[in-house]
Amino acid sequence: MKKRLFTPGPTPVPEHVMLKMAEPIIHHRNPEFNEVLTRVNQNLKYLFQTEQPVLTLTSSGTGGVESTFVSLFSPGDTIISVNGGKFGERWVKLPKAYGLKVVEIKVEWGKAPTAQQILEALRAHPETKGVYLTHSETSTGTATDVKALSKLIRENANALVCVDGITAVGAHELRFDEWGLDVCVTGSQKGLMIPPGLAFVALSKRAIAAMETSTLPKFYFDLRKALKSYEKNDTPWTPAVSLVVGVDSALEMLRAEGIENIWRRHERLATAVRSGVVALGLKLFSEFPSYAVTPVWLPEGMDWKVFNKTLKSKYGITIAGGQDDYAGKIFRISHLGYYDELDMVTMVAALEMTLKECGYKFELGAGVQAVLKSFAQ
């Protein structure tokens, strides 16, 4: 059966990138690899819209975020962390494990943090050293207005603006320098369309300065070491060579399409999918939907397991389910990375056929029709 992946990471890897990664491996302390990494370092700046360094680490996105906590802060430092889903929750647990004081802003799943919430937390904790925002919370398909909140934080505090951009980079507009961000992290298996195994960390001048005084213990995730190597287009530890070669190829694609076109494509695909599912009478989960992933309420009474099994075994499609309280209640369709308009038609068509087989009542074809109409606008 033909298989199609619509999950928010890993996302599908373009065939030519896969084959590029399958070429004979090269040694990382050699001019061939130095050439690759030099190009990757340059093109990552374009992806993040920054003139600042973007470091490449061999780890998942979680490791990338951990590197920023341990490299920028010291025990007892206060940080504000927005928890509006599974990942936001992790950025509360992680700094606590390192002895940081964490001011948690709890946000209902499917909602985004408000300026008011951030402002109140900053006023209650003027000692705050950093604020962690999740640009696109994968578990809830919800976007945060990073541009506005960064401005707000900059105007009201002396805290570093730290962004989990893991499922946002390459899908949502992001201008690291212009927006005054200090930290932004992404992973390889998201908008970058590569298998998982690499994390990328952009650092502002303020963030780099903060690294000098940080006293948390660190070694593998010590960004001072990574930055020192970065300056020679090298890495302190053996990097995941084949994945870096893949990223090089993927970044070439991104440059060719143009970052603003990519943002617009993600918006276009997300909008079309949303109008498709709404046309089927389904309800969207998020109040501030992300362009990376669309979470949808399962129809009343429908069994997630049967629904998911049908989608998978009859149509070869893998999507993501709900997590925690929403397990079995919502499903999540990803349109992050290597997707185009016709992929969205495919996805909504399979969704319609599956819903039909699961006994849901609606007019077959209404979803794909809405998708096409959305694209025509």
Place this chain on the structure above:
Amino acid sequence: MKKRLFTPGPTPVPEHVMLKMAEPIIHHRNPEFNEVLTRVNQNLKYLFQTEQPVLTLTSSGTGGVESTFVSLFSPGDTIISVNGGKFGERWVKLPKAYGLKVVEIKVEWGKAPTAQQILEALRAHPETKGVYLTHSETSTGTATDVKALSKLIRENANALVCVDGITAVGAHELRFDEWGLDVCVTGSQKGLMIPPGLAFVALSKRAIAAMETSTLPKFYFDLRKALKSYEKNDTPWTPAVSLVVGVDSALEMLRAEGIENIWRRHERLATAVRSGVVALGLKLFSEFPSYAVTPVWLPEGMDWKVFNKTLKSKYGITIAGGQDDYAGKIFRISHLGYYDELDMVTMVAALEMTLKECGYKFELGAGVQAVLKSFAQ
């Protein structure tokens, strides 16, 4: 030009494994991946000759070793660390960064630690919680008698026996359970013949018990989290999916050849290469040569840069140079992983032609002749 890699990591990846990794990516929280990881977990036990868990982490080997320090020990704990090269040196610096008391056993490059040295350190520091040994020190191509030293440590102390097996696993005999080891770490880009990006950590019952009382801060490298997920053939963070798929395929090859045959093959190849270089009048660097990599003194007066450039640009061969004090003085030929007898003939033939071109005087063909004779024995 046909390119050939003779470096001690990354090592060449078998073509069919590369193509397996180039297949459409699967999602890590899905039955397809669970099946792969279940098989990998099972076969890793075979590789390490253990009934204990072998955890798979997404990081370089250094990250794997870091995970054992932060997960097993607490600030102020004393550990003994053998420093006989670049990697041993790292296992001194790393625990110090985490506030452990490190008793360093300095060993001259090219020599192995003696029983006497270990015993003296243990007697001087009866409070020692762990002893770190490097089974095969990559920078010096030197092997440590882990079997004997493990027995010695077990008989004379209550310390955990921790082994950096990064370039040894799959090349040198290793019997984790039988030898009473507590920790053994390897990386994917070594004997496992996969691109870099994964580390593997075997843990004894004593090591697992030590994790319960460890108070060092940790999150990404928290082996308690990894172990909990492992029990469900899962991982706490997004793993490097494509590399795990590759490891699955590589472990199948290892099982088919048989681990004891693999150890013997590495011994055979290492022995042949050594007799080849000696027949050319070159001098071996190590007193206790590893089966993974053979370091050789450059002939008096030969320029490493010219030598290396000739080998690379004329014969497409990449080897490793010397590090630190031995940069420009030695070169290192790897025979770790996916190599056979004819590869050694190839390597020594290229070495001979390169030496000739660099003006070194010897009887052309003496090296390959010695290699063939070594295999015939």
